[in-house]
Each structure stands twice: as structure tokens, then as C-alpha cells.
Amino acid sequence: MTETQISIQNLNVTYNGNHALKNISVEIPKKQITAIIGPSGCGKSTMLKCMNRLIDMTDNVTFSGKIIIDNEDVFDKKTDIINIRKKLGLLAQKPTPLPMSIYENVAFGPRIHGVKKKLVLDETVQKCLAITGLWEEVKDRLNSPASQLSIGQQQRLCLARGLAVEPEIILCDEPTSALDPVSSQHIEQQLLKLRKDYTIVIVTHNIHQAMRLADYVIHLYLGELVEHGPANDVFENPKEERTRAYINGTMFSDLKIDKEVDLKGNICPYNFVLAKQALHELSKGKVLKLVVDDPLAVTEVPRGMEADGHKVMSVKQINKTDWEVVIQKKE
Amino acid sequence: MEFRRIEESIFKALMILSLVFVIGSLLFVVGVILWRGLPVLSFDMITKTGEGGYLLGKGGGILNAIVGSLYLAAGGTILAFFLSIAIAFYLQKEYSGGTRLSGLTRLSLDILWGTPSIVYGAFGYIVLIYFHIRASLLGGIIVLALLEIPIMTRAMEEVLKMVPGDLKETAYSLGATRFETTLKVVGKQALPGLLTGVLMAFGRGIGDAASILFTAGYTDRIPGTLFDATASLPIAIFSQLSTPLPQVQQKAYASAVILLVIVLVISIITRLLAKKYTRFIIK
Numbered sequence: 001m002t003e004t005q006i007s008i009q010n011l012n013v014t015y016n017g018n019h020a021l022k023n024i025s026v027e028i029p030k031k032q033i034t035a036i037i038g039p040s041g042c043g044k045s046t047m048l049k050c051m052n053r054l055i056d057m058t059d060n061v062t063f064s065g066k067i068i069i070d071n072e073d074v075f076d077k078k079t080d081i082i083n084i085r086k087k088l089g090l091l092a093q094k095p096t097p098l099p100m101s102i103y104e105n106v107a108f109g110p111r112i113h114g115v116k117k118k119l120v121l122d123e124t125v126q127k128c129l130a131i132t133g134l135w136e137e138v139k140d141r142l143n144s145p146a147s148q149l150s151i152g153q154q155q156r157l158c159l160a161r162g163l164a165v166e167p168e169i170i171l172c173d174e175p176t177s178a179l180d181p182v183s184s185q186h187i188e189q190q191l192l193k194l195r196k197d198y199t200i201v202i203v204t205h206n207i208h209q210a211m212r213l214a215d216y217v218i219h220l221y222l223g224e225l226v227e228h229g230p231a232n233d234v235f236e237n238p239k240e241e242r243t244r245a246y247i248n249g250t251m252f253s254d255l256k257i258d259k260e261v262d263l264k265g266n267i268c269p270y271n272f273v274l275a276k277q278a279l280h281e282l283s284k285g286k287v288l289k290l291v292v293d294d295p296l297a298v299t300e301v302p303r304g305m306e307a308d309g310h311k312v313m314s315v316k317q318i319n320k321t322d323w324e325v326v327i328q329k330k331e
Numbered sequence: 332m333e334f335r336r337i338e339e340s341i342f343k344a345l346m347i348l349s350l351v352f353v354i355g356s357l358l359f360v361v362g363v364i365l366w367r368g369l370p371v372l373s374f375d376m377i378t379k380t381g382e383g384g385y386l387l388g389k390g391g392g393i394l395n396a397i398v399g400s401l402y403l404a405a406g407g408t409i410l411a412f413f414l415s416i417a418i419a420f421y422l423q424k425e426y427s428g429g430t431r432l433s434g435l436t437r438l439s440l441d442i443l444w445g446t447p448s449i450v451y452g453a454f455g456y457i458v459l460i461y462f463h464i465r466a467s468l469l470g471g472i473i474v475l476a477l478l479e480i481p482i483m484t485r486a487m488e489e490v491l492k493m494v495p496g497d498l499k500e501t502a503y504s505l506g507a508t509r510f511e512t513t514l515k516v517v518g519k520q521a522l523p524g525l526l527t528g529v530l531m532a533f534g535r536g537i538g539d540a541a542s543i544l545f546t547a548g549y550t551d552r553i554p555g556t557l558f559d560a561t562a563s564l565p566i567a568i569f570s571q572l573s574t575p576l577p578q579v580q581q582k583a584y585a586s587a588v589i590l591l592v593i594v595l596v597i598s599i600i601t602r603l604l605a606k607k608y609t610r611f612i613i614k
């Protein structure tokens with residue numbers, strides 16, 4: 001059993017009456033990469049924001065529970081937030097360079113935490129830029145504005161800036177979603193290298209990224225903790241149906257289809273009538289799969305079905321001309 | 332389709348019209364001032380103070396008014412700056428928490444902004460009389476600062492509001508305190524905009540006559556201390572225009588040229604400074 005770095009106990013977060021995290025309890029292992037996966041809006045970012053108390057910046061939010069890091073409860077009034085944030089570096093979704101030079105960006109953290117000696121700062125800046133592979137690229141223009149770097153370089157700068165504060169934990173909120181594939185790969189490689197010295201928590205809705213990086217996986221869905229466990233177990237043998245469905249790409253790809261109707265060759269309004277007839281013959285809650293090839297039907301049939309109160313579960317192109325529409329009859 | 336084309340050309344025409352109107356009025360004002368003022372502008376005017384009876388056509392210049400105006404506007408702007416920056420930062424959500432008090436502060440500032448400057452002048456005058464103080468540089472500076480604070484504060488507040496929340500979150504996530512975030516990140520990002528706010532207020536301050544009419548006084552000498560009365564360009568222009576002598580009236584236009592040049596030079600300096608700091612800004 002590995003050591004626990006962050007222990008989350010009964011975490012609840014409510015934004016303005018919207019229950020964003022529901023009674024989450026989970027332990028995040030030390031010096032491993034933990035991936036938080038789940039569709040967007042399921043509360044992944046919220047969970048990170050609780051850990052470094054950035055949630056304090058939000059209006060109309062209430063939270064309860066405990067997050068224990070090094071025997072200290074992050075939510076406890078007596079806890080020094082500055083200290084917590086020093087311990088947890090953050091790599092945001094969009095690169096966020098500060099309005100200053102490349103050098104000053106990295107030196108920012110050490111400076112506010114009291115490092116004054118130029119020599120020490122120089123050394124830290126060089127070391128952190130080197131870890132993220134940026135040193136060679138920027139050593140001749142350390143004094144130019146950070147905003148002049150490419151997006152990918154900016155993200156590595158942000159990582160270097162976080163490391164300069166000497167955190168124990170690195171939180172990454174979809175750190176590659178704004179980057180091109182090459183830069184994304186760069187960041188992933190660095191995270192893998194950093195794993196031996198840091199506890200890394202990465203939020204991603206890219207399941208392949210999670211598979212490449214994670215040692216431990218937490219699956220959230222609509223604010224609930226669906227499943228968590230070592231990456232191998234979760235990816236290869238998920239205990240929960242919802243996790244299996246999520247990993248298989250679309251949330252509903254494993255659903256049982258009760259009836260299949262081929263509507264190829266029909267034009268649109270007629271498509272809709274035929275689909276309705278087929279659905280009529282099914283009992284409530286059953287699932288109908290349609291195959292259509294009229295481009296208009298691809299948008300209009302799902303729209304019409306939704307207007308009638310049925311649930312459109314997926315719309316997927318299966319080959320050059322054909323589309324598959326899966327509809328569940330309303331209860 | 333046809334309708335959209337027509338619509339587009341209408342808006343294009345309106346845009347060109349407004350551009351012509353704005354640039355035209357600027358050129359017209361500057362042109363008239365230069366045309367009337369340049370021929371009478373002399374070296375003596377900007378190097379000599381008024382010799383007794385200057386307004387009656389005697390010799391001398393308006394150096395006293397030039398220096399006086401610079402003292403007044405610079406003093407007023409510096410004083411206003413320290414107060415405005417504090418108020419503007421306080422009005423940010425992290426500090427005031429968007430309370431009723433901050434709303435009230437904003438409302439008061441807007442009312443003060445709309446208050447005619449003669450009202451400030453009259454108010455200053457009453458205060459001076461009450462305390463038995465004579466019109467002085469200090470009195471002028473204080474009234475100008477009052478005049479400039481609403482302009483500067485509201486301009487600065489708008490600029491601070493534009494600073495992206497991401498930047499603040501980044502600073503906080505690195506363990507910066509609220510104060511460090513304000514000073515080292517928000518302040519840096521907003522600096523060019525803050526400078527522009529200062530410039531706007533300075534322009535208003537140096538051009539205002541009514542507010543300092545009773546509070547700064549008028550004299551032929553350059554003030555030596557804060558408690559001396561001082562001349563100023565707007566009032567010099569006003570007095571020169573109000574004399575019955577055409578040769579003195581003409582000098583009013585020359586004074587206006589000087590005022591124009593000062594404002595222009597200050598604008599250019601501010602622009603250059605702002606540009607220098609814009610380099611680092613995150614867009």
C-alpha cells in the first residue's frame with residue numbers, strides 16, 4: 001500500500017444551490033500521478049480548487065468536509081492558506097504568464113517567499129527552466145516579456161514557475177487542452193519525469209492522456225465519485241458500468257439496443273415519421289437505433305425526438321454516408 | 332442580401348462622418364488658436380514674468396502663469412494620484428467585497444465628476460475665508476485634486492476591473508498575498524491604463540480656470556512657497572481676453588498656444604511611458 005498524500009473526506013461543494021461535488025471521499029497517493037477523469041462540468045476543476053483553496057475566490061459557494069494534507073486540514077480556519085498554496089503548485093488549463101519578463105515570472109514565487117539574493121534567484125530560474133526543457137530555448141531572452149513565447153512554451157514556463165516555489169504537489173487542470181499535439185506531448189513527458197519527486201494530480205477529459213500518465217484514477221460523474229483505484233484496475237476492469245461506458249468513448253456505447261431500424265434511402269420528413277412509428281412499437285425506456293443517410297435527418301430527427309421528450313443518447317457517423325442515432329423512449 | 336449591403340454602406344458612411352467630425356473639430360480649434368496665437372507669441376512671453384500693468388499693455392510675459400499652472404496641475408495630480416489609487420484599489424471586489432459602501436463611493440464619485448468646477452471654486456473660497464487663509468498655491472492644489480479625483484479614480488477603477496481574474500488566481504496559487512497580488516501583478520498589468528487615467532486628470536486640472544479662480548489667486552510673481560498666491564494659464568487667458576485692449580487680447584491666443592503645447596508634451600510623454608510598460612502586458 002502506498003502512502004497517502006492528500007486525503008479527501010466527505011467533500012461537498014455547492015455553487016448557488018448547484019451541488020457540484022457530492023460527498024466525495026478519496027485518498028490521493030504520494031509521488032504518483034493521479035488522473036481525475038469525467039465529462040466536462042462534473043466537478044473536476046472544483047475538486048482541484050478545493051485543494052489549494054482557490055475556491056475562496058468564488059462568490060456564493062459553500063463547502064464542507066475535510067482535505068488533509070500532511071496532517072493539516074486545508075479547510076481549517078487555523079491553517080495558513082499561503083503555506084498550503086506554496087505546497088501545491090497549479091498548472092492551469094490556459095497558460096497564464098504574469099505580466100513581466102520570462103525571468104521575473106519564474107522568480108516571482110521565490111521572491112514573494114523571501115528570497116532576495118540575485119545569485120540564488122538566478123540559480124533557481126535556470127534550474128526550473130532547465131527541468132521543463134525551456135532553458136536552452138530562452139536563455140538569451142530572459143528579459144523579454146513572457147507573453148512573447150509560444151503557447152506551448154508559455155505552458156512550460158508556467159510549470160517552471162510553479163516548480164520554483166518548491167511544491168510537494170502539482171495540480172494540473174487540463175494542462176494540455178489549449179496546446180498543439182507536440183507541446184502536449186512535451187508537457188506529458190515532463191510530468192512523467194516529475195513523478196518521482198512530486199505528487200501529481202491531473203484533471204483531464206482525454207481518456208488516452210489518463211491512460212498514458214496515470215497510476216491512480218478517480219472517475220467523477222455529475223459531482224459524484226463513480227470509481228477510484230489503481231489505473232490498471234480501473235482501465236482494464238472497471239467495477240462500475242458508468243466507468244466502463246466512459247472509457248469506451250461515449251457514455252452510452254455499451255447500452256443494450258432493443259430495436260434497430262434502417263432508414264437509409266428515405267428523405268427527411270418521412271424519416272421522422274418512420275422513426276416515430278418504430279418508437280411507438282417499443283415499450284417505455286427501451287432503446288431504438290436508427291441508421292440514416294440523409295444529412296438533414298442527422299440533425300432534424302434527434303431534434304424532433306428531443307422535442308417529443310425522448311432521450312437522444314448518441315449521434316455518431318459510422319461510415320462515409322451513414323449515421324447512427326440512438327434514442328431511448330421516454331419513461 | 333441587398334438590404335444587408337445597404338445597411339453596411341450606411342454604417343460605413345456614419346463611421347467616416349464621425350471620424351471627419353472629430354478630427355475636423357480638433358484641427359479647427361488648434362488651427363484657429365495657432366493662427367491667432369503664433370504671430371504674437373514671443374520669446375519674452377515665455378521667459379519673463381508679468382511686469383506691473385502687463386494686462387494694461389505694459390511689458391513682460393506670462394512665465395509666472397506657465398510655472399504657476401505647472402505647479403498647480405502637477406501638485407493637484409500628485410495629490411489626487413495617491414488618493415485615487417487607494418480608492419480605486421479599495422473599490423475592487425477583493426477588498427471592498429462589493430459592499431453597499433463601495434456602491435455609495437462610486438455614486439459619490441460620479442456626482443463629483445458631474446459637478447461644475449465653479450462649484451469647487453466657490454466651495455474652496457468659502458473654506459479659505461472661514462479659516463482666514465489667503466488664496467495660495469496650496470489652496471489651488473487642493474481644489475484641483477478634488478476636481479481630479481473622480482476622473483482619475485473612475486478611470487483607474489475601470490482599468491483595474493479589466494485585469495483578468497486568471498492573473499489574480501495565478502498569483503494566489505503561487506502563494507502571493509492579496510497585497511502582493513495587487514501590487515506586483517494587478518498593478519503591473521494595469522500600469523499603462525493607470526497612466527492614461529493620470530493623464531486625463533492632469534489635462535482636466537491644467538485647463539480648469541473656474542476652480543482656482545478664488546483659491547489660487549493671481550500674481551505677477553512665481554510662487555516661492557506653497558502659501559504664496561500663484562498665477563495660472565487659464566486665468567491668464569481669461570484676464571487677457573477680458574481687457575479692452577486688442578494687443579493684450581491677442582496675447583490670450585498666444586497663451587492658449589502655450590497651454591496647448593504643455594498638454595501635448597505631457598500626453599506624448601505619458602504615451603511613451605505607457606507604451607514602454609505595455610510590452611509586458613498579458614492580452
Ligand SMILES: Nc1ncnc2c1ncn2[C@@H]1O[C@H](COP(=O)(O)OP(=O)(O)O)[C@@H](O)[C@H]1O
Nearest residue numbers: 015018020039040041042043044045046047058
Ligand atoms: N464559479 C462558479 N459559479 C457557479 N457554478 C460553477 C462555478 N464553477 C463551476 N460551476 C459549476 O459547477 C459544476 C462543476 O464545474 P467544474 O468543476 O468546472 O467542472 P469540470 O472542471 O469537471 O468541467 C458545473 O456544473 C459548473 O457549472
Ligand SMILES: [Mg+2]
Nearest residue numbers: 044045046173
Ligand atoms: Mg474544468
